[in-house]
Amino acid sequence: MGPQLTEILDIKYPIIMAPMFLVSNVAMVKEAMEEGIAGCIPALNYRTLPELQEAIKELKVAKPQGGSFGFNLIVNKSNVKYKEQLALLCEEGCDFIITSLGSPEETIREAHKYGIKVFCDVTDLAYAKKVTELGADAVIAVNNQAGGHRGEMSPEQLIKEIKANCNIPVISAGGVGTKAHVDEMFKYGAAGVSVGSPFIASQEAGVTQEYKQACVDYGKKDIVMTEKISGTPCTVINTPYVQKIGTKATWLETVLNKNKKLKKWVKMLRFYLGMKATENAALKATYKTVWVAGPSIEYTHEILPVKNIVRRLTR
Template identity: 55%
Template sequence: MLNKISTPFTEILDIRYPIIMAPMFLVTNELMCIEAARMGIAPCIPALNWRTPELMRQGIRNIKKKANIIGVNLITNSSNIYYKKHLEICVEEGVDFVITSLGSPKEVIEKCKPKNIKVFCDVIDVAYAKKCEELGADALIAVSQEAGGHFGPIPARELIALLKSHTNLPIISAGGIGSGQGIWERIHQDQVIAVSIGSIFIASEEAPISQEYKQACVDYKAEDIVTTTKISGSPLSVINTDYVKKIGTEQNLIEKWLSKSKRLKKYVKMFTMYMGMRKVQKAAFSATYQNVWVAGKSIDFIHSIRKVSDIIAQLIEEYENYNKKNSALKQQN
């Protein structure tokens, strides 16, 4: 095994490398988490990837039997009908950390802190980051413009700098990272405590999704990633397949009008999300012409379908080489 990369993140969680295998709806599964933990990074799985809360409880137990660390991603707003149960299970089963997305992290922080479960909050701007700090979050995940899935409006470096100047919390950077050099730059230049990496793990052998989805991540490039609001009502990064081209990436006039109506907004959003996610789910697991494949621009770093352990080993090796190169340059100057 290569040298440990120490940051406050690796010390808090007692792991070798300051990397989170980011939670990915429909993609992350138990096996990927076990492999990621075995390789010394911190895996995080969306609670919604288990069909029911009871399967989630069993799944966490399965992972804990084979892995020394597990994080769970909780959607904390009303679109997650299981939210309360998900939180209860995280606390009862004693996961190591929770990543909150979408709604307020207040209740998660209140329930997790006494159990020493760390809470990292996804944020896309300063206003929300300040709220999370006031509530007592342990760290902020800066979800940048470069991120796969639902992304933020601000480029990574700018967002990190903003969060650093307006809050005192440690920052984890998410978005656009797919190489050891990328990890090195965020940790050494932007001074984050860890990075959260998603898209490059879509094309892993262990992922439970269709071969077509994985191969698309190999074949398509960053310029093929487009933003669509058609699927969930919020900007989502997807591969520009023929089907995405056919249905377009913007809501039509009626959808836009309905989403603006004060009275209907909430229901329209829930309906759009439900229908969109059904499409994403169908495309993720079966061969269909209706291909809506969620992925970020970092698919540029994918050249073949590989084991999770090989993907991680390459990241660490590249990091070490880049670090050595930089130390040598520093000594010369």
């Protein structure tokens, strides 16, 4: 059976509130911990190191008995702040780090010196095997129901394949909007779940009312993949604006992405511009809205406090 997420993080329910770019914040994670689940915030949600440090300190003070919080690190070259963010997380302390987009080798090595657990985003078995060898404490298996950058495989297929070939707990990410979905992932062999999109329409989320309302008004059938945000396909709500600009990369973007010399720079530029566009959509009410979300917004019927959303997933 292996250890369950409740044991690994010493929490009541085997759920992590997933780190969401620009959405996740301290207020949401405090509520999540109070309700007996873990919470995670992307380190990149903080512009500066002092701001990140402030968030860690605040969460440490607010952490209840049996609470757990972590941060998400982009561990590839597009994140120029990665090394200093990692050093700060180790110095200040948190319960876990989730790594994305790159090799987690250094993060695992450094975090383990401080007793911090490391979970790694994976979308296939080959990568799951790699991070298992590097000593990851668990994998976050990102399936084809996830919001944002998602995998290709169904939850069942991905969980079962990793379980059969790696001796490491599998935390399933994607496609969870109700308690029945949580139970389903356990049936497939998951040790826990990571849930993001249902929390966008929470009162504590720091995004615009329009973004939250879109998660209420739109559903599963309105989620489309776009290459416009970061060059890598990403799931967004199919608003009139998204329909207008289209979801495919332009011919120029395609040519530049194929050019070996320029590719790295184009990727960094796309990443930067994509983050800017997402930031404007999330934090400013404009008609130019590209809102990232996954199909599990199907179960979002109103904007609620985080605690009510946790209860929907646990009771």
